[in-house]
Amino acid sequence: MNAAASAAPAPAAASSRWTSPLWIGRAVAALGAALLLLYPVLSDDAYYQNMVILSLVFAVGASGLNVITGFAGYVSLGQGAFIGLGGYTIGVLATRFPDTNPWLWVPVAGVVAALVALVLGFVSLRSRGPSFVIITVAFLFLVQVVAVNWVSLTNGTAGLTLPLPTWDREIINWPFYYALVVILALQLLMTWWIRRTKFGMGLIAIREDETKAATIGIALPTEKILAFVASTVFVGMAGAVYGYYLTFIDPRGMFSILISVQIVLSLLIGGKATLWGPVVGAFLIEPLNEIANNNLGGGNTRLFLFGGLLVLVVIFLPRGLLPAIESFLERRRTRGKAGLVGQRIGTGGSLASLTDRVQVVDRSQIPDRPLLEVTGLTKHFGGLKAVDDCSFTVPEGSITGLIGPNGSGKTTVFNLLTDTIRADSGTIVFDGKRLDGTPPWKRAHAGLGRTFQITRLFGEMTVLENVVAVQRSFSVGQLGRIAVSGKEAAAAEELLEFVGMRAFRDQRAHALSYGQQKLVELAQILMLDPKLVLLDEPAGGINPVLIERMGEMIRELNSYGKTFLIVEHNMPFVLGLCDPINVLARGRTMATGTPDEIQRDPAVIDAYLGDDFRVEPAKPRKAVS
Numbered sequence: 001m002n003a004a005a006s007a008a009p010a011p012a013a014a015s016s017r018w019t020s021p022l023w024i025g026r027a028v029a030a031l032g033a034a035l036l037l038l039y040p041v042l043s044d045d046a047y048y049q050n051m052v053i054l055s056l057v058f059a060v061g062a063s064g065l066n067v068i069t070g071f072a073g074y075v076s077l078g079q080g081a082f083i084g085l086g087g088y089t090i091g092v093l094a095t096r097f098p099d100t101n102p103w104l105w106v107p108v109a110g111v112v113a114a115l116v117a118l119v120l121g122f123v124s125l126r127s128r129g130p131s132f133v134i135i136t137v138a139f140l141f142l143v144q145v146v147a148v149n150w151v152s153l154t155n156g157t158a159g160l161t162l163p164l165p166t167w168d169r170e171i172i173n174w175p176f177y178y179a180l181v182v183i184l185a186l187q188l189l190m191t192w193w194i195r196r197t198k199f200g201m202g203l204i205a206i207r208e209d210e211t212k213a214a215t216i217g218i219a220l221p222t223e224k225i226l227a228f229v230a231s232t233v234f235v236g237m238a239g240a241v242y243g244y245y246l247t248f249i250d251p252r253g254m255f256s257i258l259i260s261v262q263i264v265l266s267l268l269i270g271g272k273a274t275l276w277g278p279v280v281g282a283f284l285i286e287p288l289n290e291i292a293n294n295n296l297g298g299g300n301t302r303l304f305l306f307g308g309l310l311v312l313v314v315i316f317l318p319r320g321l322l323p324a325i326e327s328f329l330e331r332r333r334t335r336g337k338a339g340l341v342g343q344r345i346g347t348g349g350s351l352a353s354l355t356d357r358v359q360v361v362d363r364s365q366i367p368d369r370p371l372l373e374v375t376g377l378t379k380h381f382g383g384l385k386a387v388d389d390c391s392f393t394v395p396e397g398s399i400t401g402l403i404g405p406n407g408s409g410k411t412t413v414f415n416l417l418t419d420t421i422r423a424d425s426g427t428i429v430f431d432g433k434r435l436d437g438t439p440p441w442k443r444a445h446a447g448l449g450r451t452f453q454i455t456r457l458f459g460e461m462t463v464l465e466n467v468v469a470v471q472r473s474f475s476v477g478q479l480g481r482i483a484v485s486g487k488e489a490a491a492a493e494e495l496l497e498f499v500g501m502r503a504f505r506d507q508r509a510h511a512l513s514y515g516q517q518k519l520v521e522l523a524q525i526l527m528l529d530p531k532l533v534l535l536d537e538p539a540g541g542i543n544p545v546l547i548e549r550m551g552e553m554i555r556e557l558n559s560y561g562k563t564f565l566i567v568e569h570n571m572p573f574v575l576g577l578c579d580p581i582n583v584l585a586r587g588r589t590m591a592t593g594t595p596d597e598i599q600r601d602p603a604v605i606d607a608y609l610g611d612d613f614r615v616e617p618a619k620p621r622k623a624v625s
């Protein structure tokens, strides 16, 4: 190719780069940040200064909420309580220690908020969805009741009056204003950083599919509690500045549920899980709130406005303003350009390049022992015995099959092995250690990786993010590592190459076909470098060419020492691949043997295979005279 030809597309590429949502967003954000910094110099109107200061408080609240709600998917209506806690921390301390500079109490308020969030995090660990929302509302009311009744500390309903600011009246609001700008900047920096780390990836995995997240090694309690704490530290600090700014605080004002509602609304309108969405939302809602208060009669008008807006957002802007603008710009930018739809799946790379991530074992060194021993495994669903005293083993280095009629309990066995469902009784010994009672993420760290019968990828993540979301072990250091870069991303790309899906790395997982999702899910669990790979119907619902490729990959992985346990209904696939094979019927192992033995077993033929798979007995050869 000559130089002119190669240079030709550059201007177009550059112009499309500058019109991309990312660059437009950056330019708008830079402009907004500059305006925010210069605002007190530009205007000295107290009404608007108050409005902007309150918007900043709500922006910090909504941006903090973004961590637990936007990333982790836990909607909290208790966020306002942390503003109140911040306000009360500075209120109580500033009135008790009048000689100390009140600004010193601002970071202390952050610590108090974090400690309370830690406790709330522990309490609400077992709740999800609506019950979590109810707990957070209950928490808000509880804190308000404490503030009302702990009179010796909070002065009850009479409230607390803080010391008046001592600085020049000319710049009376500036210190509050800039303190809030700094807190907002820190909050945004933290949100930006979290989104890039393994920790943030884990939170999004939890939002998308918590059960699946646990099976790829994400330690749910640690992630959720850390998220809770991260979502409140700066909010507590902003609450303290807010309290100091008000100079008078009382339980009704500081712990009003309307503060929480306004924070949630700001987040929803601006856009969950975006960096700037909560800020945009807060700067839209707070002025509306002020207008409703001052020009439209306040009180009920405010409630009407908030309620109405909430309904409109849920119906017309379910993802919020910024994501809607982003997808509009993206659609315009990519209109008419071919995507990856219909792109052929790659032929796959060799495992030899994966030695960095996937441990390769010399097959001659594999000991002759069971890697997995299941004994007396039992699970009832009400009166139904889905798994009934089930026992079998998986020899190390084997590709073991688990077959049986529909409803015979195969998937339930997988769920019990990975603790997706807790077993009633029975023992599971994996790699010489008892697994009973161990949570799913610890089983993943121990070397158990599984795919699901209906693939469960994290739809809103890209293909590459799906693979790097995996946490092979637990360490705080690992949580802080940047996810989509360095060694992690390189290993994920190699695994995607192996399954033939590297070209799709930036595609959102929900846009993939079913077969493509199966391949990505395989790459995802290989990222765990599991000792035992549990595959639930790997050949289900995919085309014959892909079935063949799936078989080849399993064989190749097995030749490098990976052990497999495979549930599958495609008999030619199972019989050509697996040895030994366990047959389940009514939740029990009814037969175990080589493919040949299974095909000859009359009980298996009657219960499952049917006559099509009856192996004809070898005919006696005629004697040659």
Ligand SMILES: Nc1ncnc2c1ncn2[C@@H]1O[C@H](COP(=O)(O)OP(=O)(O)OP(=O)(O)O)[C@@H](O)[C@H]1O
Residues within 6 Å of the ligand: 381, 384, 385, 386, 404, 405, 406, 407, 408, 409, 410, 411, 412, 413, 453
């Ligand atoms: N969470 C649940 N609650 C109630 N019953 C369940 C649950 N999970 C499974 N079952 C029941 O347990 C039995 C075994 O189901 P399971 O999905 O393990 O069978 P399977 O062998 O994997 O079937 P298939 O081959 O059709 O996937 C079925 O009767 C099913 O309806």
